[in-house]
Amino acid sequence: MSPRTLVAGNWKMNGLKASSAMLEELARAHPSPVCDVLVCPPSTLVAAFAGGAFPIGGQDCHWKASGAHTGDISAEMLADAGASAVIIGHSERRADHGETDAMVSNKTEAAWRAGLVAVVCVGETEAERDAGETLARIGSQLAASIPDGATAANLVVAYEPVWAIGTGRTPSLEEIAEVHDFMRKTLSDRFGADIAGGVRLLYGGSVKPSNAAEIFAIKNVNGALVGGASLKAEDFGGIISAAG
Numbered sequence: 001m002s003p004r005t006l007v008a009g010n011w012k013m014n015g016l017k018a019s020s021a022m023l024e025e026l027a028r029a030h031p032s033p034v035c036d037v038l039v040c041p042p043s044t045l046v047a048a049f050a051g052g053a054f055p056i057g058g059q060d061c062h063w064k065a066s067g068a069h070t071g072d073i074s075a076e077m078l079a080d081a082g083a084s085a086v087i088i089g090h091s092e093r094r095a096d097h098g099e100t101d102a103m104v105s106n107k108t109e110a111a112w113r114a115g116l117v118a119v120v121c122v123g124e125t126e127a128e129r130d131a132g133e134t135l136a137r138i139g140s141q142l143a144a145s146i147p148d149g150a151t152a153a154n155l156v157v158a159y160e161p162v163w164a165i166g167t168g169r170t171p172s173l174e175e176i177a178e179v180h181d182f183m184r185k186t187l188s189d190r191f192g193a194d195i196a197g198g199v200r201l202l203y204g205g206s207v208k209p210s211n212a213a214e215i216f217a218i219k220n221v222n223g224a225l226v227g228g229a230s231l232k233a234e235d236f237g238g239i240i241s242a243a244g
């Protein structure tokens, strides 16, 4: 049986307290969604939004529980604020903040230590795809970014081709299927078929209401990580509806 579809919204550096109105509108339009929904606002809004209609996640965490790390927040702090999950290793973190696979792995361990679901992101650049290195890149990221101890409940993996994020471009359905089949097999080889079969594999990168249904129909796709389209109730709601 396939795991329950997860539609996760990554608000990135967008959203103010008044954005709660968007979540209220979404909840009114989708009182009992057919899929799991996760909203990842900026960390300033986690406490304000937690306990509302949708589970709330962070967008990053430090790997230490506390200490002299100005500007950082820990997984324990996110959990304390009411988050149930955290995105880790997003390509914008990897590119803008020099996050390595080893750091992503440490952050994932921190998420698990704090009882959070880790949404670990992987994805190739356009140059890597053009060079035919996509699967090798995804394989090495999965191997080095995910620590031992993964379970179907504590891990979600998001495949986000860097060149598809915020660009309106997406891989073909066959290309998405190829990567997702590869990820399932790679996780299965390492963690066993039972665990790997239950880990949600999300596709992310220019998902919108008009392409969500065909992406969700791909065999090893169990949901989406949505950036731009998660900021508007109508668009995010359209993607949630497409999961049904």
Ligand code: PGA
Pocket: 010, 160, 164, 165, 166, 167, 168, 204, 205, 206, 207, 225, 226, 227, 228, 229
């Ligand atoms: P996008 O972003 O949906 O705006 O392409 C996806 C992401 O970065 O998670």
